[in-house]
Amino acid sequence: MQNAGATLSTRVRFKRPLRHQASFELDVDFQVGPGITILFGASGAGKSTLLDCIAGLLKPRDARITLGQKTLQDSTAGIFLSPQERNIAYLFQAPALFPHMTVEQNAGYGLARAAGPERRAAVFYLLELFRVAHLARRKPGEISGGEAQRVALARALAPFPRAVLLDEPLKGLDAELKSSVVNDLRAWNRVNRLPILYVTHQRDEVDALGERVIALDHGRVVSEGVPHTVLNAPRTKRLARVAGFENYLTVAVQELREADGIMRARLTGSGAELELPLGYAAVGDRVIVAIRAGDILLATLRPTGLSARNILEGTIDSVEVRGATVVCRVNAGAMFLVHVTPGALRALEIAAGKRVWLVIKTHSCQLVEE
């Protein structure tokens, strides 16, 4: 394929004064190589705006965007390619299929210059890849939402793009369909080797897809790396929420032990103390600690002989079964959410009012910014 393996390089500074909301600012600088890179962040973090800038639908005042050797925008040199000239596939959150055209006409829309038979071949290859070829003669109003999104994907990929932007493309699809579309997309890209920028705020998609993750918050890149690292070390509270951290505790730093790499802090509003990994904080500072509900152990006897440094005594406030997960609310100086399995619930005879101990490893505690 043409120019396979190109790198999408994006530096964008964009400020949008919003009339009814606080002004929004985007300030990012990153590279996307061939393969799937996840752009991860809470809604409102600026992901869709960033994709619009890369596609050329928005014109940021200060930006330099290149794709391989091609400069898409360089504000200092006064270069700005229109969306038509960029040759970037862009799939929006909504399928945005043309309602008056058939599925086949939609999928072939970007191939207007190709000869009839060629276009037909390219279109049907993709419609078959995404398992919607049987719908070719239908109109968008006659197919399901999941089918429409797959047709939109085929339409976006048909014109031999050089990079792919996907804005939550699997929103609203069921889990099984999701994984089949993801596999098909991967198979397509094994041949094409294009940089794919994939926006999502779903943690399961990050785990399933990502070779690399860029976490965006408040218009800035807050961390970058393999999914495991980025998801387990969110830097802000908003990002921690989407990364699946349920507990947020405000603590006051009591003591720094730099030699041990830890600090001790007291939960506000109670006497309970926690040992935390050393962070940028001074004695007396108030910091926020994020802890996953699944990272907290629950014991019905006071545990001894454990390496975990934080053992808090408390009582069960309530128990709620949600499918395979049991959510326990535990009052231990502050209210903690703890996830256990239904089996553990029965074996430990956990019920409201029962006295328990929470066991939390120092490194399960993640310091986050507000």
Next chain:
Amino acid sequence: MQALWLSVRLAASAAAILLLIGIPIAYWLARTKWRGKFLLESVVALPLVLPPTVLGFFLLVAMGANGPIGKLWVALFGHTLAFTFLGLVVASVLYSLPFAVQPLVAAFESVDTRLLDAAAVLGAGRWRTFREIILPLSVPGVITAAVLSFTHTLGEFGVVLMVGGNIPGITRTVSIDIYDHVQSLEYGAADRLAIALLLISFAVLSTIYAVNRRVWIPWPVKRGE
């Protein structure tokens, strides 16, 4: 019946011309981000609020032998534009302009902008996007514009009287003919023509509302923020 046929010819010509000039104006109004666009919107809407005699008077002065358009016309063709069928067509186009432009603007604006974005990233330029996406999705608006400008022109009186006078077969439209009959107390003839006009208007409008199912309000549709 001569008057009725003249009115139908006039209305059809005006509607055809209005579509030709109304579509570009409406497209521009629907897409522009120019701050001063309210000025053009106001100009387009003026015939809605202006008394037809006022509009007709201005047109008569402009088209007359001493008016700017009239002088030019005399120089080119040797006669004035006023008191001719063509003069009536020009006047009707201005008179019915809001009835063509406003439904078109509403239709163009209601096309989802994400569809236009999708067309752009797929490589379609403005013209192709307009031809293949915006226009086909605006067909109800185009039909509404054509029908409203046709029926509105069919029933005009004040503007025609000012600009066209009352020349049988050339400028005597059905509404003027009715007025004439009433003036000379020929109520029977007036009655027949009035009923014919009513039936034509009703038939055209009911066809359009049956096909369209979308009621249009003769004021600009409020746009979402």
